[in-house]
Amino acid sequence: MKHLRYLIPLAIFLGLVLFLAAGLKLDPHEVPSPLIGKPAPGFALTRLDDPGQTIRRDDMLGKVWMLNVWASWCVACREEHPLLVEFSRQKLLPIIGLNYKDERIAGMKWLSGFGNPYDASLFDHDGRVGIDFGVYGVPETFIIDRQGVIRYKQIGPVTPDVIRNKIEPLVRQLNG
Amino acid sequence: MAKWLLFLCLFMGLTQTHAKEAAPAADDPALEARMLQITAELRCLVCQNQTIADSHADLAVDLRRQVREMLAQGQTNQQVLDYMTARYGDFVLYRPPFKATTVLLWVGPGVMGLLGLLGLVWILRRRNRMPEDRFEPDEAEPEVTPQAAQPRP
Numbered sequence: 001m002k003h004l005r006y007l008i009p010l011a012i013f014l015g016l017v018l019f020l021a022a023g024l025k026l027d028p029h030e031v032p033s034p035l036i037g038k039p040a041p042g043f044a045l046t047r048l049d050d051p052g053q054t055i056r057r058d059d060m061l062g063k064v065w066m067l068n069v070w071a072s073w074c075v076a077c078r079e080e081h082p083l084l085v086e087f088s089r090q091k092l093l094p095i096i097g098l099n100y101k102d103e104r105i106a107g108m109k110w111l112s113g114f115g116n117p118y119d120a121s122l123f124d125h126d127g128r129v130g131i132d133f134g135v136y137g138v139p140e141t142f143i144i145d146r147q148g149v150i151r152y153k154q155i156g157p158v159t160p161d162v163i164r165n166k167i168e169p170l171v172r173q174l175n176g
Numbered sequence: 177m178a179k180w181l182l183f184l185c186l187f188m189g190l191t192q193t194h195a196k197e198a199a200p201a202a203d204d205p206a207l208e209a210r211m212l213q214i215t216a217e218l219r220c221l222v223c224q225n226q227t228i229a230d231s232h233a234d235l236a237v238d239l240r241r242q243v244r245e246m247l248a249q250g251q252t253n254q255q256v257l258d259y260m261t262a263r264y265g266d267f268v269l270y271r272p273p274f275k276a277t278t279v280l281l282w283v284g285p286g287v288m289g290l291l292g293l294l295g296l297v298w299i300l301r302r303r304n305r306m307p308e309d310r311f312e313p314d315e316a317e318p319e320v321t322p323q324a325a326q327p328r329p
Binding site: 126127 | 221222234235238239242261262263264265266267
């Protein structure tokens with residue numbers, strides 16, 4: 001019994017290891033967004049492919065929709081893109097792109113080259129709508145419900161796992 | 177004299193390069209100073225260990241512009257900070273507010289220090305009460321005789 005006290009340092013060490021192991025798994029780049037559960041910020045932006053046509057936040061009310069922030073200069077977007085194109089074939093929900101701090105020509109070329117999963121892309125040239133959405137790491141993906149409330153945010157590329165286990169169930173629940 | 181001139185030139189050169197970094201709104205130095213003071217309190221989310229004032233990331237440049245515009249519109253420092261936390265959360269503040277989710281952050285180090293101190297006091301007092309024979313006797317210091325220490329001639 002008396003020898004048990006020699007195990008105390010070992011126990012402390014193991015506790016420390018557990019803490020550090022948990023810490024290693026946390027991604028400091030994933031900052032919890034304060035926007036979740038809040039109404040999506042208002043915007044009025046022109047379509048990427050048509051400067052004459054404006055899309056506003058309120059145009060999307062009544063629908064569950066996805067906002068995907070992308071740019072032709074964004075390398076990680078290229079990685080995510082095929083998955084998004086495939087996901088869009090399901091027609092589960094409208095996918096709106098937010099073309100962030102890009103040029104029209106570059107953005108449209110990118111879409112014609114890699115495929116266009118978007119029902120429309122908004123042209124956010126100076127990145128102000130991006131700031132309102134708290135965007136800091138393109139690509140980012142938001143799911144917005146019928147009342148215009150942000151329900152989910154993905155920072156960085158979506159993965160098959162995220163689509164299957166987070167986005168699809170959430171969309172079904174919101175549409176159900 | 178020449179030395180002084182050289183020094184003066186160098187000094188002017190220094191201040192000039194300094195002014196260049198903050199060039200965009202140098203037309204209103206007071207506002208620029210306020211902007212830098214506020215953004216120095218804000219974390220840049222792209223390169224997380226830099227402030228928005230320091231960072232050259234695109235987003236930081238945009239946010240500095242945003243802050244500049246808000247200040248020019250007459251908004252208060254607090255309004256600017258609220259604007260940032262509404263979008264990026266408390267994480268952007270280098271001095272996060274004291275609340276339920278940040279209690280551990282603020283109180284943690286103090287509590288840990290206090291626990292360590294209490295532990296130390298407890299151990300020392302326990303040792304003080306122990307009888308002498310529980311301790312190993314101090315090792316007798318080897319005697320150094322002056323003769324032995326001196327090299328033989």
